[in-house]
Amino acid sequence: MIELRGLSKTFASANGPITALKNIDLTISDGEIFGIIGLSGAGKSTLVRCINLLERPTEGQVIIDGRDLTEMKQKELLEMRRSIGMIFQGFNLLEQRNVTQNICYPLEIARVPKKQAVERAEELLELVGLTDRRKSYPSQLSGGQKQRVAIARALATKPKYLLCDEATSALDPATTQSILELLKEINRSMGVTIVVITHEMKVIDKICDKVAVIDSSEIAEVGEVNRVFTAPKSQIARELVMPNAQSTKHISGGEKLRLVFNGESSYLPVVSNLIMESQVPVNILFADTRDIDGHAHGQMLLQLPDDPRQAERAFSWLDANGITYSREE
Amino acid sequence: MSEMFFKLWDKGLIQLGIWETVYMTLISAAVAYIIGLPLGLLLSVTDSDGIHPMPVLNRVVGVIVNIFRSVPFVILMLAVLPVAKLVVGTSMGNKAVIVTLVIAAAPYVARMVESSIKEVDKGVIEAVQAMGTPSLTIVWKVLIPEAKPSLITGAVISTVTILGYSAMAGTIGGTGLGQIAISYGYQRYNDDIIWVCVVLTVIIVQILQEIGMRIAHRTDKRVRQ
Numbered sequence: 328m329i330e331l332r333g334l335s336k337t338f339a340s341a342n343g344p345i346t347a348l349k350n351i352d353l354t355i356s357d358g359e360i361f362g363i364i365g366l367s368g369a370g371k372s373t374l375v376r377c378i379n380l381l382e383r384p385t386e387g388q389v390i391i392d393g394r395d396l397t398e399m400k401q402k403e404l405l406e407m408r409r410s411i412g413m414i415f416q417g418f419n420l421l422e423q424r425n426v427t428q429n430i431c432y433p434l435e436i437a438r439v440p441k442k443q444a445v446e447r448a449e450e451l452l453e454l455v456g457l458t459d460r461r462k463s464y465p466s467q468l469s470g471g472q473k474q475r476v477a478i479a480r481a482l483a484t485k486p487k488y489l490l491c492d493e494a495t496s497a498l499d500p501a502t503t504q505s506i507l508e509l510l511k512e513i514n515r516s517m518g519v520t521i522v523v524i525t526h527e528m529k530v531i532d533k534i535c536d537k538v539a540v541i542d543s544s545e546i547a548e549v550g551e552v553n554r555v556f557t558a559p560k561s562q563i564a565r566e567l568v569m570p571n572a573q574s575t576k577h578i579s580g581g582e583k584l585r586l587v588f589n590g591e592s593s594y595l596p597v598v599s600n601l602i603m604e605s606q607v608p609v610n611i612l613f614a615d616t617r618d619i620d621g622h623a624h625g626q627m628l629l630q631l632p633d634d635p636r637q638a639e640r641a642f643s644w645l646d647a648n649g650i651t652y653s654r655e656e
Numbered sequence: 657m658s659e660m661f662f663k664l665w666d667k668g669l670i671q672l673g674i675w676e677t678v679y680m681t682l683i684s685a686a687v688a689y690i691i692g693l694p695l696g697l698l699l700s701v702t703d704s705d706g707i708h709p710m711p712v713l714n715r716v717v718g719v720i721v722n723i724f725r726s727v728p729f730v731i732l733m734l735a736v737l738p739v740a741k742l743v744v745g746t747s748m749g750n751k752a753v754i755v756t757l758v759i760a761a762a763p764y765v766a767r768m769v770e771s772s773i774k775e776v777d778k779g780v781i782e783a784v785q786a787m788g789t790p791s792l793t794i795v796w797k798v799l800i801p802e803a804k805p806s807l808i809t810g811a812v813i814s815t816v817t818i819l820g821y822s823a824m825a826g827t828i829g830g831t832g833l834g835q836i837a838i839s840y841g842y843q844r845y846n847d848d849i850i851w852v853c854v855v856l857t858v859i860i861v862q863i864l865q866e867i868g869m870r871i872a873h874r875t876d877k878r879v880r881q
Contacts, residue, residue, distance in 0.1 A: 408786060413783065413786040433787040484787075
């Protein structure tokens with residue numbers, strides 16, 4: 328379990344101190360995939376670096392499995408870091424080492440005998456599907472392949488935790504999907520607790536169990552992904568859930584409601600069924616849905632007629648058909 | 657070609673000059689690296705954005721390096737001759753010249769090494785720190801190997817600079833192509849001797865450059881092969 332208690336971080340700069348994190352309290356349970364989302368500059372990268380003390384917090388405690396990292400001696404801290412893997416947006420592979428040598432690096436540091444290390448690397452190459460590239464150098468690999476090597480390297484010492492700092496932000500959508508699936512698989516089969524830092528809601532939506540929304544150095548909201556997705560409480564969460572829907576605020580008239588598609592069948596024509604069966608004409612203000620393997624993902628913002636009886640009919644149809652929605656003010 | 661050239665050639669003085677220039681340069685470069693490499697590593701590691709910032713030490717070493725770097729070699733050479741006498745027992749001849757070359761080149765090498773090490777991607781350093789690598793291990797296992805192609809390129813540039821310095825050493829009693837150009841060419845009005853030395857120096861530099869760059873290229877795994 329990772330516990331952050333009253334964590335703050337200020338950087339000194341020429342124009343006075345800059346606050347990157349303010350009084351952060353978070354608990355990440357074992358076996359979870361925990362997402363941390365925020366706009367750029369919100370402090371999320373600093374936050375993840377505080378977990379393994381790459382950044383030393385100005386105040387507060389980082390407690391992992393009951394041990395406070397901020398009170399550890401340098402040697403203990405280095406030891407501790409070997410049980411926390413980390414991957415990055417820029418992959419950060421050693422350019423002068425080939426794939427196998429990269430995966431063996433953390434094992435060299437942990438003084439694992441070479442033969443054993445190479446065997447472990449081979450297992451991991453199988454896991455990430457790169458056995459045929461074992462002798463390749465990073466410059467010969469694509470972005471997705473580099474991230475797979477980075478994942479294998481991060482898992483070499485069998486860490487309990489894996490920190491992912493914008494790990495898919497430099498990748499195209501298809502590669503992003505495959506990397507996210509790999510992370511989910513690692514979480515499921517090896518029980519590795521994963522912390523995912525991202526600015527993209529779809530990454531959270533795809534793999535995370537819980538999410539913390541961070542805004543101007545503070546935690547704005549924490550909760551189950553489904554809950555935050557369907558009923559965001561904070562303004563920032565609302566913006567992240569529907570990044571393009573801001574312009575609909577000024578639209579007056581009937582009540583607005585938000586439909587959330589979270590993996591239901593995309594073969595079901597939900598909106599036309601709603602209109603035909605409840606006999607309520609609705610206005611689509613915003614839609615951002617996509618089909619992933621036959622499942623609908625995304626959101627739709629609908630406006631109901633002024634007549635409250637018609638609106639009520641629409642709501643009862645949605646309830647009766649088990650469609651996830653929330654009322655917007 | 658003048659009579660003088662054939663006389664020198666027959667006596668084997670030109671051939672000896674080439675050899676002396678090459679060996680003085682290479683020995684000086686090697687010793688300059690023995691001193692300059694650790695200094696350069698120290699400068700990059702203890703810098704404010706290095707892996708182990710030590711501002712005071714960094715500033716002190718930096719200032720010393722800059723003092724040596726800012727004195728022109730012809731002057732520095734004369735100024736450090738007493739040191740040469742202290743180290744090799746004489747302030748004359750090639751032994752003394754090598755000492756002055758090393759003193760002049762080591763700070764230069766330190767700066768070359770520092771800039772190569774600073775080229776190593778900060779993200780890679782962060783990644784290996786996240787894996788729990790102690791600072792000294794980062795130097796051996798990450799900084800030097802990752803900077804290797806750049807370090808080799810830097811060594812070639814440093815060696816060529818030292819070769820240039822070695823020619824000036826002809827004025828204080830060193831031998832080699834510089835001394836031949838000065839005493840047989842310039843002082844006895846044989847322009848062709850000067851030009852022979854120019855051409856030979858250019859050829860030596862080209863060979864050094866070519867060999868060095870090939871090694872750098874071959875060791876660089878970032879280049880698709």
